[in-house]
Amino acid sequence: MVFGRLVVLVKRQMDTYLDNKSYQLAEVKISKRVRIGILESVYQFAELARTAEAAFAGTERRADLNRWYAQLITSLKDGIEYAATSPFSKSPAAVVRFENYHYFYSVLSELKIDCLDVQRKEAKKAYQDNIEIYVKELMGRPLEKIHVSFARAIYYYEIRHFFESVENAIRQGVKPEEIAFHQQFSRLELKKVISLYPEKEVKKGLEQLYKKIEKHLMDDSSLLQVVWRNMQDEFLKQLKHYNEVMGQCYPNSRIDFEVSVQDVLSYFSQFAMQH
Known part of the structure; x- marks a missing residue:
């Protein structure tokens, strides 16, 4: 009985933590003109995913982790898009997208998370598509x-x-x-x-x-x-x-x-x- 309540409590705390983390991933703050580079939120997701994979490997909570991933990645994408279109960004929008999606793709490829294979392929397509967009925007008609x-x-x-x-x-x-x-x-x-x-x-x-x-x-x-x-x-x-x-x-x-x-x-x- 006590153990069951403890499990419920831990789950609620984890849900609360990941809800907050999801909010942070989407709420990218850019307050001055800067070259964006890799967002801190993308680094945070990578660290969180590595830690979670080690902690939840082979446990019964794997389904919960998979559910959390879906929410976290949606927020992460929202954050990337916000940064890409921010008026404070000195970087072209396509550059913000392909640099961050390339890093995100690299993390998912490293971790080999089965339930995120679709997201991994989407990240690869996103960074490749945005490289193509950037090339056409920057070069225009080269001659x-x-x-x-x-x-x-x-x-x-x-x-x-x-x-x-x-x-x-x-x-x-x-x-x-x-x-x-x-x-x-x-x-x-x-x-x-x-x-x-x-x-x-x-x-x-x-x-x-x-x-x-x-x-x-x-x-x-x-x-x-x-x-x-x-x-x-x-x-x-x-x-x-x-x-x-x-x-x-x-x-x-x-x-x-x-x-x-x-x-x-x-x-x-x-x-x-x-x-």
């Missing part, structure tokens, strides 16, 4: 100047970016081999656009990009090279696409970018090793 046409578009209500306009014209029925015969898409216009982006500008822009990423991420972040590789892939994807469009619409024009795919690979590797 932005190349998109811009100086000629006034005939077929559009507003001036469009050069390669986008070419592709739109093809979608509307203009044959690729006829593109160069339209004044706004002539070889001369293409040459003007290409000349805006010499090799030295590409190299300079990539170096500035790397330095910006360094400022956004935590010091000595293990994700820096992961992000940089994603940047490289996105840059090359767009460069190759432009080359394909030119090959399709301007064959034998001998108009090429000053930088090749191999040049770009060399620049990305060079900046990664220098910093």
